Amino acid sequence: MKDVPSLNEFLKSQISKEDQDNISMRHVTPEIPPYLQSTIMNETGEGKNVYIExxxxxxxxxxxxxxxxxxxxxxxxIIDTLKEADIVFLNTCAIRENAESKIWLRLSELRSKKRKEKRNITIAVIxxxxxxxKEKLLESExxxxxxxxxxxxxxxxxxxxKIQDGEQQTAINVMLSADETYADITPVRTSDNMVSAYVSIMRGCNNMCSYCIVPFxxxxxxxxxxxxILNExxxxxxxxxxxxxxxxxNVNSYNFVDNEESTPVNKDEIEKLKPRDGFKTIYKSPKKGISFTELIKLVSEVDPEMRIRFTSPHPKDFPNDLLELxxxxxxxxNSLHIPAQSGSSKVLESMRRGYTRESYLELIDTIKKELPDCTISSDFISGFCGETEQDHLETISLMEYVGFENAFMFMYSLREKTHAHRHLKDDVSVEDKARRLSQVVDTFYKLLKEKSNKEIGNFHLVLIDRLSRRSNNDFVGRTDTNKKVLIPNLxxxxxxxxxxxxVQIVNGNSEVTLTGKPIMKSSIAHFNSWSKTNKLNI
Structure with a gap:
């Protein structure tokens, strides 16, 4: 079995536009590469209903x-119920074994549905x-x-x-691209929520963390x-x-290079491309383009009354000018996601994260100094290869030091092709993984409850995004610091x-949702001025 590819081998394996131009595919004109091909004539899908999970x-x-x-x-x-679907798409995740298990179960349910209803439903896994x-999903069972x-x-x-015309029984395209960003496609948002939206600014990842399947x-x-991006x-x-x-x-490593205008990085620009002190990376762009800090500044200027968030970043890509912005x-x-993954320097090295516990905490201290009201969220993996009880306790102590406002916490799941799969031993028992994860979760919620109680009396600008699922008499919204607030619909x-x-916070007893009393309608500009004038706790 081949070893996992090095980064250089991996990058070379990505298919460039020039390479793809030489690949032929039916329904594709010769001058257009397959991964950039236009959608075929509109009549293709006439009368066909598509349901996407x-x-x-x-x-x-x-x-x-x-x-x-x-x-x-x-x-x-595009329809929102399975009942009348001719085609079913499952848009899937592979980050953990549990995520894939859900898809296998769903495929079994869909097979049963096809047999029971005797309907010719086309099933697509994407x-x-x-x-x-890849091809394993096409196996007959x-x-x-x-x-x-x-x-x-x-x-x-x-x-x-091809499937509908009977030309083929199955079809597959898992070609990775060196430059596809879907930049020319305007997303069709089917959600009723006209308040918040996702805007994709980049694709892929070069970090090659040892546990992560995403680059593959x-x-x-x-x-x-x-x-x-600005047009969207x-x-x-x-x-x-x-x-x-x-x-x-890796959103904050954004670096758009216009190939027609760009020049190689000169000595004066090298410093700008380096990660923060105490952080390192195994890959750097050979050219300096528009940075994430420059991009988000441009985005913020489009509409000063539109809030901007970003995810998911890497701790190494938080230059001081981004914090200043x-x-x-x-x-x-005023809410930053700074994924730690572990509180142990030894484990972080095995994960190939590019920083130590100390450098991570130095970044946190800098953020708290520059942005004292900023909330910080994180990711944690319990039971990574070689993690000892002491390593686990160092994660707990890091959580206690930082006091995260949100966290995504999981047991480690070995993924094929990754560096860990080829070079490390998944030697922490499932029982220890589960126990450690439980302690991580308990620690997080204990600290969060303490923080929630301290919010009572504070004022926040809340953006209402929906009615409460429990009562149509209440609204739910989020603060600038990404805290969920329940607001009575008076x-x-x-x-x-x-x-x-x-909103003034009146109850912080819930671990995840605050309760607020509405004071007045406002705007970002008005609240910014109002809060300074009234000198209130924010």
Missing amino acids: TYGCQMNFADTEVINSILKTSGYK GCMAERL HRVDIVVGPDAYRSLPSLLA TRGRERSRPVES VRQLSEQGYKEITLLGQ VKNTPNIC EEDKLNIGDYVI
Whole structure:
């Protein structure tokens, strides 16, 4: 069995435009590479209903909106129930074994449905699990008709046509691209929520953390052109959206290089490309382009009354100028995701994260000094290869030191092809993984409850994004610091979804949701001025 590829081998394996131009595929004109092919004629999907289930991260949900656009352009109708579907898409995640187990179970349910109803439903598995397992998903017992990876969504109409015309029984395209960003496709958002939206700014990841399958399922980093991003943000602003989240597997390593205008990095620019002190990376772009800090500044200027969030970043890519921009720009949210993964320097080295416990905490201290009201969230993996009880306790102590406001916590799951799969031993028992994860979760919620109680009496600007699921008499919204707040729907207030409201926190007993009293409708600019004038706790 081959060893896991080095980064250079991995990058070389990604197919460039020039290479792909030489690949032939039916329904593709010779001058257009397969992964950039236009959707085929609109009549293809005439009368066909498509139902899409999306699993996993925010990027998958953003991808589903791109797929909606591609399919609608070809005449397909996107529906929100399985009952009348002619075609079912499962947009999948492969980050952990549990994520894939859900898909296997769902495929079994869909097979049973097809047999019971005697309906000829086309089943397509797309996304990261499709990229990871490829042809295995087409084996007869799985009853999957189409398998498509994250960089090949443009080929969906062509592949569907082959199945529907009887030309093929199954179809697959899991070709990774060196430059696909879907920059020219306007996402079709089917959600009723016209308040917040995802905007994908880059794809892929070059970090090659030892536990992570993402570089193998989504390919190398590619930054979407700046003007394409700004055009989408402008459109969302015109449609009345109040909040956007910029997305990327490593969002703050964004570096858009215009190949026609760019020049190699000179000595004066080298420092700008280096990660923070105490952090290191195994890959650097040979060219200096538009940085993430420069991009988010441009995005913030499109609409000063539109909130901006971003995820998921890497700790190494938080230069001081980014922190300064967050500090001085009211519509960039005062909430940062800084994934630690572990509190042990030894484990972090095995994970190939590029930093130590000490350098991570130095970054946290800098953030707390520059942005004292900023909330910090994180990711944690319990039971990684070689993790000892002492390593685990160091993670607990790091959590206690930082006091995270949100956290995504999981047991380690070995993934094929990764560095850990080839070079490390998954030697922590399932029982120890589960116990340690339970302690991590308990620690997080204990600290969160203490923080929630301290919020009582504070004032926040809350963006209302929906009605409460428990009662139509209450609204739910989020603060600038990404805290969920329940707001009574008082008749005299006449609040609406999409309103900015100044709220005073009156109850912090819930671990995850605060309760607030509405004070007045507001705006980002008004609240920024009002809070300074009133000198209130924020």
